[in-house]
Structures are given as C-alpha cells and as structure tokens.
Amino acid sequence: xxxxxxxxxxxxxxxxxxxxxxxxxxxxxxxxxxxxxxxxxxxxxxxxxxxxxxxxxxxxxxxxxxxxxxxxxxxxxxxxxxxxxxxxxxxxxxxxxxxxxxxxxxxxxxxxxxxxxxxxxxxxxxxxxxxxxxxxxxxxxxxxxxxxxxxxxxxxxxxxxxxxxxxxxxxxxxxxxxxxxxxxxxxxxxxxxxxxxxxxxxxxxxxxxxxxxxxxxxxxxxxxxxxxxxxxxxxxxxxxxxxxxxxxxxxxxxxxxxxxxxxxxxxxxxxxxxxxxxxxxxxxxxxxxxxxxxxxxxxxxxxxxxxxxxxxxxxxxxxxxxxxxxxxxxxxxxxxxxxxxxxxxxxxxxxxxxxxxxxxxxxxxxxxxxxxxxxxxxxxxxxxxxxxxxxxxxxxxxxxxxxxxxxxxxxxxxxxxxxxxxxxxxxxxxxxxxxxxxxxxxxxxxxxxxxxxxxxxxxxxxxxx
Amino acid sequence: xxxxxxxxxxxxxxxxxxxxxxxxxxxxxxxxxxxxxxxxxxxxxxxxxxxxxxxxxxxxxxxxxxxxxxxxxxxxxxxxxxxxxxxxxxxxxxxxxxxxxxxxxxxxxxxxxxxxxxxxxxxxxxxxxxxxxxxxxxxxxxxxxxxxxxxxxxxxxxxxxxxxxxxxxxxxxxxxxxxxxxxxxxxxxxxxxxxxxxxxxxxxxxxxxxxxxxxxxxxxxxxxxxxxxxxxxxxxxxxxxxxxxxxxxxxxxxxxxxxxxxxxxxxxxxxxxxxxxxxxxxxxxxxxxxxxxxxxxxxxxxxxxxxxxxxxxxxxxxxxxxxxxxxxxxxxxxxxxxxxxxxxxxxxxxxxxxxxxxxxxxxxxxxxxxxxxxxxxxxxxxxxxxxxxxxxxxxxxxxxxxxxxxxxxxxxxxxxxxxxxxxxxxxxxxxxxxxxxxxxxxxxxxxxxxxxxxxxxxxxxxxxx
Numbered sequence: 001x002x003x004x005x006x007x008x009x010x011x012x013x014x015x016x017x018x019x020x021x022x023x024x025x026x027x028x029x030x031x032x033x034x035x036x037x038x039x040x041x042x043x044x045x046x047x048x049x050x051x052x053x054x055x056x057x058x059x060x061x062x063x064x065x066x067x068x069x070x071x072x073x074x075x076x077x078x079x080x081x082x083x084x085x086x087x088x089x090x091x092x093x094x095x096x097x098x099x100x101x102x103x104x105x106x107x108x109x110x111x112x113x114x115x116x117x118x119x120x121x122x123x124x125x126x127x128x129x130x131x132x133x134x135x136x137x138x139x140x141x142x143x144x145x146x147x148x149x150x151x152x153x154x155x156x157x158x159x160x161x162x163x164x165x166x167x168x169x170x171x172x173x174x175x176x177x178x179x180x181x182x183x184x185x186x187x188x189x190x191x192x193x194x195x196x197x198x199x200x201x202x203x204x205x206x207x208x209x210x211x212x213x214x215x216x217x218x219x220x221x222x223x224x225x226x227x228x229x230x231x232x233x234x235x236x237x238x239x240x241x242x243x244x245x246x247x248x249x250x251x252x253x254x255x256x257x258x259x260x261x262x263x264x265x266x267x268x269x270x271x272x273x274x275x276x277x278x279x280x281x282x283x284x285x286x287x288x289x290x291x292x293x294x295x296x297x298x299x300x301x302x303x304x305x306x307x308x309x310x311x312x313x314x315x316x317x318x319x320x321x322x323x324x325x326x327x328x329x330x331x332x333x334x335x336x337x338x339x340x341x342x343x344x345x346x347x348x349x350x351x352x353x354x355x356x357x358x359x360x361x362x363x364x365x366x367x368x369x370x371x372x373x374x375x376x377x378x379x380x381x382x383x384x385x386x387x388x389x390x391x392x393x394x395x396x397x398x399x400x401x402x403x404x405x406x407x408x409x410x411x412x413x414x415x416x417x418x419x420x421x422x423x424x425x426x427x428x429x430x431x432x433x434x435x436x437x438x439x440x441x442x443x444x445x446x447x448x449x450x451x452x453x454x455x456x457x458x459x460x461x462x463x464x465x
Numbered sequence: 466x467x468x469x470x471x472x473x474x475x476x477x478x479x480x481x482x483x484x485x486x487x488x489x490x491x492x493x494x495x496x497x498x499x500x501x502x503x504x505x506x507x508x509x510x511x512x513x514x515x516x517x518x519x520x521x522x523x524x525x526x527x528x529x530x531x532x533x534x535x536x537x538x539x540x541x542x543x544x545x546x547x548x549x550x551x552x553x554x555x556x557x558x559x560x561x562x563x564x565x566x567x568x569x570x571x572x573x574x575x576x577x578x579x580x581x582x583x584x585x586x587x588x589x590x591x592x593x594x595x596x597x598x599x600x601x602x603x604x605x606x607x608x609x610x611x612x613x614x615x616x617x618x619x620x621x622x623x624x625x626x627x628x629x630x631x632x633x634x635x636x637x638x639x640x641x642x643x644x645x646x647x648x649x650x651x652x653x654x655x656x657x658x659x660x661x662x663x664x665x666x667x668x669x670x671x672x673x674x675x676x677x678x679x680x681x682x683x684x685x686x687x688x689x690x691x692x693x694x695x696x697x698x699x700x701x702x703x704x705x706x707x708x709x710x711x712x713x714x715x716x717x718x719x720x721x722x723x724x725x726x727x728x729x730x731x732x733x734x735x736x737x738x739x740x741x742x743x744x745x746x747x748x749x750x751x752x753x754x755x756x757x758x759x760x761x762x763x764x765x766x767x768x769x770x771x772x773x774x775x776x777x778x779x780x781x782x783x784x785x786x787x788x789x790x791x792x793x794x795x796x797x798x799x800x801x802x803x804x805x806x807x808x809x810x811x812x813x814x815x816x817x818x819x820x821x822x823x824x825x826x827x828x829x830x831x832x833x834x835x836x837x838x839x840x841x842x843x844x845x846x847x848x849x850x851x852x853x854x855x856x857x858x859x860x861x862x863x864x865x866x867x868x869x870x871x872x873x874x875x876x877x878x879x880x881x882x883x884x885x886x887x888x889x890x891x892x893x894x895x896x897x898x899x900x901x902x903x904x905x906x907x908x909x910x911x912x913x914x915x916x917x918x919x920x921x922x923x924x925x926x927x928x929x930x
Contacts, residue, residue: 012915045850045910059850306905317915318908342905346912355907385510385524417912418880421887421904421919428904429894438804439886439893440771442820443783444811445510447882450477450782454886 004075005331006092006105008082008267010034011041012317013298013324014111015063018074020328028332030074031103033094035081038135039065044317046138047178051185056150057135085110085271087291107293107331110273110281111324112264114299114315119173119259122233127162128240129255132178144254145189164239167253168192171243173231175202178258180214180349183223186256187350194250196226196243205345207360209376209395210409214349221350226250261315263300276302278313287327287338295331297323297338306340306427307359307406308368314343343407344424346417355420358407358427360397365406370399372406375461379453381415383445390414394457396423396433403432403465408457415447422454433462469540470796471557471570473547473732475499476506477782478763478789479576480528483539485793493797495539496568498559500546503600504530509782511603512643516650521615522600550575550736552756572758572796575738575746576789577729579764579780584638584724587698592627593705594720597643609719610654629704632718633657636708638696640667643723645679645814648688651721652815659715661691661708670810672825674841674860675874679814686815691715726780728765741767743778752792752803760796762788762803771805771892772824772871773833779808808872809889811882820885823872823892825862830871835864837871840926844918846880848910855879859922861888861898868897868930873922880912887919898927 005021007014010032018030032039042060049057068074077096084093091102116131118124130141139159142149145167149159170186172179175197183193195202195218201211202218202225215225232244234255243250263280274290276282281296283289285304289296299315301323323338330336344357359365365372374397382389392412398405408423410416426436437458443450451459470486472479475497483495497504507525514522533539542561549558556567581596583589595606604624607614610632614624635651637644640662648658660667660683666676667683667690680690697709699720708715728745739755741747746761748754750769754761764780766788788803795801809822824830830837839862847854857877863870873888875881891901902923908915916924 042848042850042910042915044908045848048851048910053852054850062849316908318905318920321915322903337903339903340905344905344907346907346909348909348911353912357905357907383507383510384527385507385519386513387518415883417907417909418884418917419886421884421906421917422890424906425887425890425894425904428900429890429896431894435893438787438802439890440783440805440807440809440822441886441889442809442811442822442882443509443781444813444882445507445513446813447811447818450507450786452883452886455783 003090003104003106004029004031005107005109006103007032007109007111008092009111009113009298010039010076010078011111011113011298012320014109015040015068016321016324017109017111017297017328019068019072020325021332022073024329024332024334026073032074032076033080033082034076034078036134037078039068039076039078041135043133046132046135047181047185049138050141050182051188052147057139060135082267085267085294087271087294090293105293107295109295109297109327110268110300111296111298112267112300114261114263116258117260117262119257121231123235123240124257126234126236126240127238128164128253129234129257131257132182133261141256147189164253169194169252170254170256171196171250171252173243173255173257174259176204176258176260177347179256180347182256182258183218184348184350187221187223193223194226194243194252195223196229196231196245198228198230200228202227203347203354205343205360206354206356207395207409210354210356210393210411213393213411214352214354217350217352261299263313263315265300268296268300276311278302278311280313282311283338285337286330286335287323295327297327303338303341306342310368312341312343314341316345342424342427344420346420351413352411353414353416354411355417356407356409357420357424358397358405360395360407360409365397365399370406371401372397373400373461373464374398375457375464377453377457377460379456380449381412381453382447383449386445392416392419392453394453396457396461398433398461398465400465403434405431405433405436419454433458433465437462468555468569468571469494469496470572470574471568472497472574472576473557474576474578474763475504475541475543476576476578476763477785479574480505480533481786481789482574482576482762482793482796484533484537485790486797487538489794489797489799491538497539497541498545498547499541499543501599502543504533504541504543506600508598511597511600512646512650514603515606515647516653517612522604525600547732550732550759552736552759555758570758572760574760574762574792575733575765576761576763577732577765579726579728581723582725582727584722586696588700588705589722591699591701591705592703593629593718594699594722596722597647598726606721612654629718634659634717635719635721636661636715636717638708638720638722639724641669641723641725642812644721645812647721647723648683649813649815652686652688658688659691659708659717660688661694661696661710663693663695665693667692668812668819670808671819671821672860672874675819675821675858675876678858678876679817679819682815682817726764728778728780730765733761733765741776743767743776745778747776748803750802751795751800752788760792762792768803768806771807775833777806777808779806781810807889807892809885811885816878817876818879818881819876820882821872821874822885822889823862823870825860825872825874830862830864835871836866837862838865838926838929839863840922840929842918842922842925844921845914846877846918847912848914851910857881857884857918859918861922861926863898863926863930865930868899870896870898870901884919898923898930902927
C-alpha cells in the first residue's frame with residue numbers, strides 16, 4: 001500500500017475514480033496523468049460551443065485542475081502521457097514536460113477514453129477538415145468559420161487555426177450523434193449543410209423508424225441528406241473545396257468527419273491486458289481487467305448489457321462516470337460493481353428530441369438469441385384538448401417467446417428524452433410487455449394523455465404477442 | 466347470456482369497459498346508463514376550460530354519445546339514473562326521462578365515480594360558491610366571472626348562472642389539485658386569489674418538501690396563502706361576500722370549494738355490495754365485488770397499491786380507464802387483471818411541474834409496516850453549461866430495512882412530470898435504492914445532467930442506508 005493508486009486519463013472515468021477514492025480514503029495517494037490540458041470536461045457539449053449556446057470552452061469544465069489538486073488533494077499532472085505499463089514491476093512509463101520517468105502503482109486505472117475515427121479518405125489532411133472529439137478541435141472549427149473564440153482565465157488558448165473565406169457550405173461525413181448535433185450548429189450560423197451517411201439511415205443506434213422521422217425534420221430545416229452514400233474523398237487546393245461521393249461532387253468550405261469513435265486500448269493491449277469481443281478492454285463486474293491490479297473504465301472499456309447479458313461497448317458519459325466512481329470505492333476498500341448498461345441515449349436534432357434504450361436492431365436481437373417483434377405508434381404528448389401537444393413516435397421491441405421488452409426508440413418535439421427512462425427502467429427490471437403496459441404512470445393534461453404513449457405502445461405490442 | 470352487460474356511469478371506467486367489451490364481443494349487447502348529459506369527458510381539463518386554454522366544454526369530450534352509439538354499437542342512455550340494484554333478480558331500477566323501468570343484466574359494472582365533497586360550512590348555498598367536479602359547474606364559474614361560455618353544436622348549453630359584479634377576489638377552500646389548478650386559472654383572469662388550507666401544507670399527497678416549494682411559487686404568483694387555517698363559513702347577502710376563518714374575514718366575490726372527492730358508493734352499498742377499508746367499493750384483482758356478477762371500477766372502487774400490497778383508494782384517470790378496459794376484456798371472455806396502482810400523479814402549479822408516486826407520507830409508510838427514511842435533494846434539469854436549465858427538487862423515500870424504494874415527489878419548472886415515471890416503474894419492480902441508483906438513464910446536455918437527478922437522489926439516499 002505504499003505506492004499510490006495511479007489513473008491514466010483525466011476525463012469522466014478517471015477523475016470520478018480519483019475523486020471518489022480520495023474522498024473515501026483521504027490518507028492514501030492518487031496520481032492522475034492526463035496527456036492534454038483539459039480534465040473533466042463535457043465533450044458532449046462541444047457542438048453547443050460551436051453553435052454558440054455555450055460561450056467558452058471553460059464553461060464545459062465541471063471541476064478545474066486547480067480544484068482537483070487543491071480542494072480534492074489529487075496529484076493531477078496534465079500534459080503527461082503514459083507510454084507503457086510494466087505489469088510485473090507494477091510501474092508505468094510517463095512522458096512529461098520535463099522528460100520521461102517511471103511511476104510505481106499499487107493499483108492502476110486505465111481510463112484512456114476514445115478518439116474520433118479518422119477514416120482513410122483522400123483529403124483528410126486538408127485545411128478545413130475536422131473531427132470533433134476534443135476542446136481544441138471545437139475552437140478550431142469556430143476559428144475557421146470566423147466566429148469568436150473568446151479566451152478566458154483558465155488554460156484556454158484562442159485557436160490559431162486558419163479562417164475560411166466567407167464560408168457558405170459544410171459537409172458532414174457521418175450521420176451519428178455528432179453529425180446531427182453539428183448540423184444544427186452549422187445551420188444556426190447560416191451555412192448550407194450537406195450530410196453524407198453511407199448507411200440507408202442516420203442515427204443508426206436509434207433504428208430506422210426514429211431515424212426516418214429525424215431525416216424528414218433535418219430536410220425541413222434545410223439540411224441536404226446524402227443517404228446510402230459513401231464518400232470517396234475530399235478535394236481542394238490546400239483547403240477542402242469539394243466532397244466527392246459517387247457521381248456527386250459537392251462544393252464545401254468545411255468538412256466535419258464524424259464516423260464514430262475508436263477506443264484508446266493500445267496502451268493496455270501492449271501490456272497484455274485482454275480486450276473483449278468489441279475491441280474495448282474486457283472487465284469484470286468491478287471494472288477489473290485480467291490483471292487484478294489493473295482496472296479499466298470509460299470509453300475504452302466494455303460493460304455488461306442488461307438485455308443481452310453480454311459484454312458490450314457503448315461509450316457514453318454516465319457509464320464512464322459511474323464506473324469511475326465505483327472503481328474509486330472499490331480501491332478505497334468497498335467493493336462496488338460498475339453496473340450494467342442499457343445503451344440508453346438521447347440526442348437533440350434541431351427541434352426534435354430523439355432517444356433510445358436497449359436492443360432495437362433486429363440483427364442484434366437475433367444474435368443475442370431473441371425473436372424480436374416490434375411496433376411503431378404515434379401518440380400525443382399532452383391531453384388531446386390541452387394546447388401545445390406534439391406527436392411522440394415510439395418504436396417498442398420485444399422478444400416473441402419470453403414477451404420481455406428488449407428496447408425502444410422515441411422521437412418528438414417534447415416529452416421524449418426523459419420518457420425513454422421509463423423503458424430503460426423496465427429493461428433493468430426485465431419486464432414483459434404486459435408488465436410495461438400496466439405501469440401506473442403520471443397523468444395531467446399539460447404533460448401526458450391519460451394513457452402515456454409508452455403504455456399505448458405496450459398495449460399495441462402486447463396485442464401482437 | 467341472453468341479458469346484456471349493463472354499465473352504470475358513462476365516464477372513464479364505464480365507457481372504457483363498454484367500448485372494449487363491444488369490440489371484443491361484437492355479438493353481445495352492452496347498455497350504459499349515465500345520469501347526466503355528458504359521457505367520457507376529461508374532468509381533469511375543467512380548470513383549463515375556466516382558464517380559457519380549452520375553448521369549449523365539448524373539447525374535453527374524447528368520444529361523443531353519438532359515436533359511442535353509432536360507431537361503437539353501445540346502447541348508451543344519457544339522463545338515465547340508476548336508483549337500485551336487485552342482485553337476486555339481477556336487475557336494476559332506472560329512472561329515465563320517460564319514467565322508471567327495470568333492466569336485467571348478465572353482468573353489471575358499477576362505475577358511478579365520485580363527487581366533490583361539500584363540507585358542512587355556513588354559506589355553501591350562497592350564490593357564487595362553487596365546487597368543480599362536472600361540466601356544468603365549470604360553465605357556471607365562467608359565467609359568474611363574466612367570461613364567455615361559447616355554445617357549441619353538441620349538447621352544450623350556455624350557462625344561465627348569475628354574473629358577479631366586477632369580481633376582484635376569489636377564495637379557494639382547499640389546497641389540493643383542483644385548488645392549485647384553479648388558482649392559476651383565476652389569477653390568469655386578473656383576480657386576487659386567497660387559498661385556505663386547514664393543513665400546514667397544500668398538496669398533501671405530494672409531501673411537505675414539494676408543497677413548501679410550490680407554496681413559495683404560489684406566493685410569487687400573487688396568491689395569498691392561509692395555511693393551517695380552518696374556514697368557519699362563507700357569508701353574504703344572497704351572494705358570497707366574505708370568507709371567515711378564525712380571526713380573518715376575507716372579502717371575496719367567488720368561493721371555490723375543493724376539499725376532496727367522495728365516492729358514489731351508496732348505490733352499491735345499498736344492494737349489499739361490500740365496501741373496503743377506504744369506504745370505496747372492495748374489488749378483487751379482476752375488479753369483481755363480493756357478487757360475482759357485479760364489478761366496480763373507477764373513482765368509486767379500491768385498487769391494490771404496489772408498495773403496500775393493500776387496497777387503496779386513489780381516484781385518478783388512468784386507474785379508471787385501465788380498470789374499465791380490463792373489465793371489458795374479462796366480460797368478453799378474456800380474464801384480465803385491472804392492475805395495481807402506485808398513486809402516481811402530476812399537477813401543474815403555474816410555472817411548476819409537481820409530481821409524486823408511491824408512499825411519501827411517513828405515517829402511511831409506518832402504518833404499512835415500513836421504517837421510512839428519506840432525502841430531499843436539488844439538481845439541475847440540464848447539463849450545467851447548457852442554457853435554460855432549472856432546478857429539480859426530489860424527495861426520495863425508502864424503507865430502512867429492506868432498502869426498497871417506497872415513493873418520491875418532485876417539483877421544478879421542467880423535466881418533472883414525466884421524470885417521476887422512472888421512480889413509478891422502479892416501484893412496480895420493487896427496486897432497492899441501490900438498484901435505482903444503477904439505472905442507465907438518458908443523458909444529453911439539453912435534457913439532463915450526466916447523473917439524472919433521480920440517480921443523484923438515489924445515491925444520496927443510498928449513503929444514508
């Protein structure tokens with residue numbers, strides 16, 4: 001116990017673990033190495049910074065490095081990259097501003113997160129081609145668009161990226177979360193937005209039914225969708241000027257590539273830490289890897305899915321925070337499971353709320369041994385006579401044999417993002433469709449019809465079973 | 466089977482039962498007797514009609530009598546009052562516009578609902594003193610205030626009630642749902658609102674913590690609260706002019722009495738149908754009374770509470786609709802439970818959403834054999850950096866020994882009314898506080914912090930167990 005607990009990576013999982021550990025075991029030492037400048041920041045807020053609803057990057061920070069160090073007593077070192085783990089010696093190699101050194105650990109948490117996938121496309125290195133996975137990239141995008149990037153007190157440098165000349169049009173490659181959120185941000189700044197998605201639908205994890213409704217809305221908002229369309233490359237003279245996709249050649253001033261995230265698992269894998277079937281680090285219910293002194297949490301780690309019972313990799317913020325906190329408790333002496341995931345997620349797409357939980361995809365359900373059956377219904381968000389109600393579209397999926405609820409997606413202008421939690425809770429409880437249909441949910445004319453849309457979906461699906 | 470199924474009462478429970486029965490057993494006959502003009506109307510919408518957000522009373526009707534008769538094939542008789550049940554003969558006595566007659570039944574559903582309690586106060590019969598439990602009363606209130614009561618095509622007569630002269634102030638006796646909703650309606654019309662509540666807090670079912678926050682908001686909206694104050698009587702010369710309560714003598718032009726509802730159980734009780742401990746009709750899981758051919762559903766019937774497992778009486782719309790529908794299925798040959806209740810409810814109080822589920826009251830919890838422990842927390846409705854977030858206050862109650870969640874209340878300007886459903890679902894699943902704290906709930910910056918307020922409340926409460 002003489003060596004400190006060491007954490008690699010200072011975002012959600014790492015800082016949650018360090019904070020909880022130090023709080024529960026104040027006499028012990030915890031060291032966090034973060035290779036960048038920023039710790040504990042809300043990457044999910046980057047699109048809203050680009051849009052301008054969040055004024056400065058510093059606003060996205062929950063807790064500053066100073067207060068981690070001074071108030072929480074964590075030995076936090078930013079700009080320190082961990083380059084190797086020696087599990088036999090129980091040390092890591094660290095490259096810091098003053099050179100390389102070794103650091104011993106009693107227990108190690110690998111919380112290295114994920115990075116934006118950079119697809120092997122022509123023109124990825126052109127000026128004006130961006131991914132959006134960290135603070136600096138978001139500042140660069142604003143700078144390139146000629147938007148203000150206000151400098152604030154703490155650690156935030158104004159971007160020195162080039163500026164485009166009178167940008168008119170942007171191409172978004174990838175119709176996932178980031179693509180949809182950035183479409184809203186770019187449109188807000190008056191740009192023509194082209195979105196390229198190689199699959200038939202955007203927002204793949206939300207299922208075709210929700211996606212189709214989102215796509216109608218994106219088009220209504222002026223976004224040009226290029227679905228089922230593989231991008232061949234980006235072209236231009238130094239700067240990106242065109243996106244080529246099959247027969248199409250779309251002039252753009254900026255390209256945002258958002259085709260998913262890849263785990264930073266190399267550090268662990270190189271040290272012989274086992275990866276799971278998803279390519280992320282395999283862990284047990286306490287977040288422990290195949291080495292009893294090495295833990296993994298956050299976007300680089302697998303977690304158990306409540307519906308399939310199998311390891312899955314769904315890199316989302318709550319999973320990272322929760323696993324980090326649990327590992328902090330475990331390392332402080334109170335063994336605490338990291339919890340299971342349902343893949344619950346929400347996204348704002350212009351004026352729509354879109355949400356999902358569980359297993360929606362038919363192939364995924366079949367792979368997990370289920371015989372999926374689903375319905376899609378629309379219902380009102382309020383009592384029929386109360387003004388301002390909106391349509392809520394729900395797709396509910398169940399297993400034909402066990403009649404267990406497997407998952408759901410929802411889309412609508414109000415009452416969607418948190419309504420999904422009812423189904424998420426039902427998934428944790430392994431409820432059947434009939435049990436879901438019998439829940440006593442809240443009713444009041446301004447907030448719901450008598451039969452909440454979730455109940456209506458469950459009744460209709462129950463009728464098909 | 467030669468005699469029809471007969472339903473007494475044409476609102477939520479009765480019409481749900483008749484509709485579902487006729488749909489599932491189209492060859493059989495169902496007769497509904499309703500003593501008033503209106504069937505299947507949303508009484509919960511009456512405050513919004515008085516406020517003016519719902520234009521006509523007819524807007525509150527889900528399905529018209531004509532379409533029940535013509536499209537759904539239900540023999541619906543409005544203005545027919547059932548005055549007696551002869552269980553041996555399996556007949557009822559009906560008083561209709563053309564006199565009294567007997568009607569035989571194969572099975573009978575008593576869905577007579579509830580009425581507003583009329584407390585034994587001086588002045589209850591003065592002009593300008595109202596309860597609000599049916600369509601006519603709502604029209605009378607508007608008329609008395611000199612507001613339009615537009616007549617529409619179907620069955621709706623303009624109110625012929627008197628008009629007050631330049632009404633300035635109203636007194637609301639009772640700080641329950643109706644009182645709070647009507648305070649908003651009256652304030653909207655520029656009236657000074659005085660609310661009298663004999664208990665220390667308004668909104669008793671929501672618990673003191675939620676109520677205190679609502680009360681601050683009511684005062685901010687200009688409502689004068691007289692808490693812990695028993696009204697002695699209403700006084701005036703023909704018309705109500707003053708409300709007397711202890712030392713206070715408050716001048717008013719209108720008084721609204723909303724001190725709760727009483728079941729219409731007399732018809733059943735007089736026929737020897739057993740009432741339960743709450744005074745409402747006792748039923749089994751299929752809604753059947755102590756007579757195998759007599760069912761009861763809706764505001765006059767008990768239901769089993771998911772938390773206590775005991776019969777309870779919570780007259781709310783979903784319970785009535787659900788039980789009616791289930792009894793319709795049972796009578797059509799498919800035995801279907803009416804379902805259990807969690808007492809989940811929501812109410813809008815000016816700009817606040819207020820919601821509750823389960824057992825919140827300490828005494829009620831102890832009576833049911835629990836050792837209640839609770840926390841009250843406040844959290845944000847959105848990510849800290851996303852604009853427009855509001856405080857959400859949650860009180861979460863659990864049993865100390867089993868660590869099971871017993872109930873919750875919530876209050877805030879957004880994200881409350883449907884967030885309660887997460888806890889309601891957890892109650893149905895008999896989750897512990899720890900299980901609740903481990904739910905994978907939706908996160909996106911515009912809709913929730915990473916840790917949903919429900920999870921935060923569960924974590925804090927778990928720390929106390």
